Amino acid sequence: MTAVQRSNQLKLTAWGYELWRRRSTGWLTGGRWSLASELEALRCWSGAGPGQYWLDLGCSTALYARTLASQGARVTAVDLSTAMLAAAARRCRDLSGIDFLCADIEGTGLQRFLAGQGADGIAMGATLNECHQPELALSRAAAALRPGGKLFLMYLKPAGGAGGWLAQLPFRAAGVRFCAPAAVGTQLARCGLTRLQQRSERNWTLELYRKQERSVANPKMST
Numbered sequence: 001m002t003a004v005q006r007s008n009q010l011k012l013t014a015w016g017y018e019l020w021r022r023r024s025t026g027w028l029t030g031g032r033w034s035l036a037s038e039l040e041a042l043r044c045w046s047g048a049g050p051g052q053y054w055l056d057l058g059c060s061t062a063l064y065a066r067t068l069a070s071q072g073a074r075v076t077a078v079d080l081s082t083a084m085l086a087a088a089a090r091r092c093r094d095l096s097g098i099d100f101l102c103a104d105i106e107g108t109g110l111q112r113f114l115a116g117q118g119a120d121g122i123a124m125g126a127t128l129n130e131c132h133q134p135e136l137a138l139s140r141a142a143a144a145l146r147p148g149g150k151l152f153l154m155y156l157k158p159a160g161g162a163g164g165w166l167a168q169l170p171f172r173a174a175g176v177r178f179c180a181p182a183a184v185g186t187q188l189a190r191c192g193l194t195r196l197q198q199r200s201e202r203n204w205t206l207e208l209y210r211k212q213e214r215s216v217a218n219p220k221m222s223t
């Protein structure tokens with residue numbers, strides 16, 4: 001487990017997480033996006049609704065899960081951190097249609113949980129940046145989707161220039177992975193997913209992918 005993954009196990013991190021999250025989109029995009037516009041993109045791009053089954057992978061306090069459930073989708077919110085899941089459960093207590101799973105999305109637990117039932121969609125907000133092996137997490141997510149299913153991603157890219165690289169250095173040391181969109185796209189293409197949408201502002205990126213109707217056998221798990 002990386003230092004950043006361990007920090008998410010703390011009750012204090014879980015307690016304060018949403019305070020940071022309400023402002024982080026604005027800070028990271030220089031005010032061009034807000035949490036409200038990010039969630040609006042999730043609502044519009046996902047097309048989630050009644051009768052659909054979604055996963056929120058690396059849910060923290062289940063912000064994405066709540067958004068998807070408010071559109072009528074059934075959602076399983078997944079996280080490695082029991083402290084985050086407890087905070088998520090408190091925030092979801094007045095909503096129906098959300099359940100919780102403690103699992104490492106880079107492992108095989110999610111596939112066992114789904115038992116062959118592919119999700120209609122997956123949302124992953126900044127989870128890739130905290131995964132030990134983001135490409136493995138992408139392969140696992142792709143495998144958890146049904147053919148035709150959608151993958152909504154928000155993640156942070158590597159900064160350009162020496163100043164940006166230096167600013168990201170302490171985060172890298174704590175285990176944060178900054179993901180290049182080209183590498184994300186290549187890994188997902190190997191798994192049979194095509195990019196439908198992309199919006200980027202500074203180092204912040206939102207993307208939507210769709211899995212081909214015909215699934216790809218044995219995608220290479222590049223790590």
Ligand SMILES: C[S@@+](CC[C@H](N)C(=O)[O-])C[C@H]1O[C@@H](n2cnc3c(N)ncnc32)[C@H](O)[C@@H]1O
Pocket residue numbers: 005008021057058059060061062063064078079080081084103104105106124125126127130131132
């Ligand atoms: C930056 S937070 C993002 C939370 C949320 N998706 C959002 O948009 O606000 C990343 C979350 O992913 C979880 N996480 C990191 N690596 C994980 C893994 N391998 N399996 C499951 N959850 C993981 C962390 O515990 C943390 O709660």
